[in-house]
Amino acid sequence: MNPLHMLGKAISSPWLVGGVCIAAAAGASFADQGTVQMWCFLIVNIMLAQSINVLTGVAGQISLGHAGFLAIGSYAAAILLKDYGLSFPVAVVASVLISAAVGYVLAIPSGRVREFYLAMMSLAFGLIVYELVREWRGMTGGVMGMRGIPSPGLGTLEVFGWGVSPEWYFRIMLVSLIGMMIMLRNFIKSHFGRAFYAIHVSEIAAGSLGISSGGTKRFAYALSGGIAGLAAGFYAFLVGYITPESFTLMRSVEILVMAVVGGLGSLAGQVLGAGLFTYLPQQLQAFNDYQYIVYGLILVFSFTLLPRGLAGLLGTQTRYSKHDQLSGQVPGLDTVLSRRSGSGQALVEVCDVVMSFSGLRALDGVSLTVRRGTVTGLVGPNGSGKSTLVNVISGMYTPTVGDVYFKGEKISGWPAHRVARAGVTRTFQDPRNVPSFSVRENILMGAHRLYTHGAFAASVNSAGAQREEGRFLACTQGLMEAAGLSAYADDPVGDLPYGIQRLVEVARALASDPELLLLDEPAAGLSDTEAERLMALIRMARDHGVGVMLIDHHMDFLEELVDEVVTFDAGQEIYRGDMAGMRDDPSVIEAYLGKEETSHA
Amino acid sequence: MHGGPCGSARIFLAESTKTMVFFLQMVFAGLSVGAVYALIALGLNLTFWTTRVLNFGQGSVLMIGAMLTAVLIGYGVNLLLAVLIALVATCLVLIITEVVAIRPLLKAGGSMGWVVSTLGVGVFLQGLASLVFGTQAVAFPDVLFSSSATLQIFGAWVSVQYIAVFVICVVIVGLMELFLRRSTWGYGVRAVAHDRELASLMGIPVRKVVLLSFAVSGLLAGVAGILVSQISGTVDPGFGLHLLILAFVAAVLGGMGSAVGALIAGLGLGVLEKLIAGYYSPAAAQTVAFVLLVAVLAMRPQGLLGKKEMVKV
Secondary structure (H helix, E strand, O other), X not given: OOHHHHHHHHHOOHHHHHHHHHHHHHHOOOOOHHHHHHHXXXXXXXXXXHHHHHHHHHOXXXXXXXXXXXXXXXXXXXXXXXXXOXXXXXXXXXXXXXXXXXXXXXXXXXXXXXXXHHHHHHHHHHHHHHHHHHHOHHHHOHHHOEOOOOOHHHOOOEEOOEEOOHHHHHHHHHHHHHHHHHHHHHHXXXXXXXXXXXXXXXXXXXXOOOOOHHHHHHHHHHHHHHHHHHHHHHHHHHHOOEOXXXXXXXXXXXXXXXXXXXXXXXXXXXXXXXXXHHHHHHHOHHHHHOHHHHHHHHHHHHHHHOOOHHHHHHOOOOOOOOHHHHOOOOOOOOOOOOOOOOOOOEEEEEEEEEEEEOOEEEEEEEEEEEEOOOEEEEEOOOOOOHHHHHHHHOOOOOOOEEEEEEOOEEOOOOOHHHHHHXXXXXXXXXXXXXXXXXXXXXXXXXXXXXXXXXXHHHHHOOHHHHHHHHHHHHHHHHHHHHHOOHHHOOOEHHHOOXXXXXXXXXXXXXXXXXXXXXXXXXXOOOOHHHHHHHHHHHHHHHHOOOEEEEEOOOHHHXXXXXXXXXXXXXXXXXXXXXXXXXXXXXXXXXXXXXXXXXOOO | OOHHHHHHHHHHHXXXXXHHHHHHHHHHHHHHHHHHHHHHHHHHHHHHHHHOOOOOOHHHHHHHHHHHHHHHHHOOOOHHHHHHHHHHHHHHHHHHHHHHHHHHHHOOOOOXXXXXXHHHHHXXXXXXXXXXHOOOOEEOXXXXXXXXXXXXXXXXXXXXXXXXXXXXXXXXXXXXXXXXXXOHHHHHHHHHHHOHHHHHHOOOOHHHHHHHHHHHHHHHHHHHHXXXXXXXXXXXXXXXXXXXXXXXXXXXXXXXXXXXXXXXXXXXXXXXXXXXXXXXXXXXXXXXXXXXHXXXXXXXXXXXXXXXXXXXX
């Protein structure tokens, strides 16, 4: 084993972390005030780095203006306590809530624009906040800063009449940090964490699982703002004097550097990053002179040279399921899919749909019905509109003309995640799993739309949250067995052969317990054994009353499965019926092989 | 008794002329800085078209252009030579940015890498400039006319520098539009913007087109940095970030797609900014620009003048 990885394992062990925390809490009584103050700054920085980590490392959104959150939270906490007489804990909580609200508002456009627009917006946000706190003299004291904030260092901070000493302030901060980190870890391992990471990797694939990219990004910004607000609340009273110069762009850059060097995506890495950049400027005078140059170079090169930061070097890795926490408690299951009645009933109805792309008609007046408990095959040459139809039904495209009904309700025009939540799950022509997730995590992510517990329950691992996660972990186990994937359960999907990746995607679709399953060329590139397993999965779905729509070019494969086959050419239906009839149909033959020259003798 | 109403009318007239003159002065100042925003926005657009990358370090490139010009002239270097050296430097900076901070990160996919690395280039340049030139603001010499030369337009005194800056920016934006529509290189840029792989298959030297777009973007940034410093009078290492953000707002409003769109949006934004700053406060002007950005991105992400982008699944 790599010695660095052994070190990583050692320092992320709960025993060591717990031991260090207890030692620091006890040692605070003996250390001098400057040292304890340093420890407090370290905690502020760890919180700020975690705040970036959750947003950038997990949800893939970039903030270049985090000092703005720090400023808003700090001024809010200080003003509420100093001018409005709120008690210290209430002021800190208010700081969290206000910063979270600001994060949410900032992310309002996020559903419609790509992440770099938000990055530029966050840069502007940081700058505006800096300008505003300078201008708004009546409230903030302007460029002169705000003095006389009750502080433990001066012995002026009181909680319910009890004067908080610096060492007790540190202990309060330490407990808050530990509580925050534990909740954050549980949160990341829940379906919320998986949703955050899913939009990071592919918003389209996330949408197909019922994850709204706009809603998830707003949540991520709000959570990140809230964590920064926690740091800000403590920061304001720690320093006792705040000026706009503490919240410049360079402060935002510094926070970003800590998170990037620590290792985006890793909770433990952030502690290391924050530690490094809290102590380095203290120990190295030269560092201060060249600070911006060093930060600039780190930002330029870290993604190429050390993409996973210190955490990557030490081999620590965040897992996105509670499998490790709940192993042993996962119940056995008799069936992984719900048994749905009403076989043969119309499930989805496509009515006269036209889909045109700047004049080109990819679908030209298509009508079609898929029934419960049946498999409908979709056949046609490349470019005939099969995948476009799947995209229209699953909500990726809104049809130019015509409607799509699902269980009698019009779904055309709904965003993809809403269609998915209603029970329509699709796979893609090229598998769109999360490559760094294990097979288990990918399949479990499929169940996203079925989860009912909220973010707080997920963060504290409430009994209900554990039960739910346990049930879906059991489903995942059952699906892995049915698909023959158990041997790869904990391997990252990106490292596995192509055929396995396709099976994982189909299993993930089934984990959503769909009513309608849309499979876009699932058998392409599968070995014979894998194709057998795929057939078993599709039959299992059909037998449980799922309506299946299956695009494929392998006629033998379709022959085994389909009840009805529809053939497309140039966006129009040219044949509908059974497989045998299709093989003999002259228009189908013409579409595939071209028109035969009729020779006259 | 007779003079009463007449006199107050005259005073009223004088008052209204005064407010009118103030208003016009704000509008002219706005048109001048707005034209610079358009120029910077065009520089951002150029590289965005060819690589789908926005340079978050462009603010510091403006600063380098202006700072080098000011410092070199301060050392007694000939004015034209100083400007030439500064512009060559900004071109080089952008080419180096492409090679070091963008190209290696595009392979990884996603935008996070290049957002962070281009910002890193900006931070690095700011740190370097602080180290070499100091952190204090440097007075910017008169490159175009004298700062005291003014012209009277509709009763308002307007600095000749403002007019010169406006004219130069509009001419450059016009020339760029012509260059993009008529020249072979312009076709190349538009082909690469449309579909990079297809352009490569059609025999267009994609690599050269990309590097050219960065060089021209650097040139535009250098020119814009010099022009805007001419108006503001000083330059310091932290200068540029506001301009980058306002230019980005102009680029977004203009739809990221056309030089003319950026020009119209830039001018509108400049006038709006100066009016709010004049009648209310500069911080309010910044805030309004920011709120405008958030609102446009939320409601019409393709910009006020742009066309909707089709997302292919």
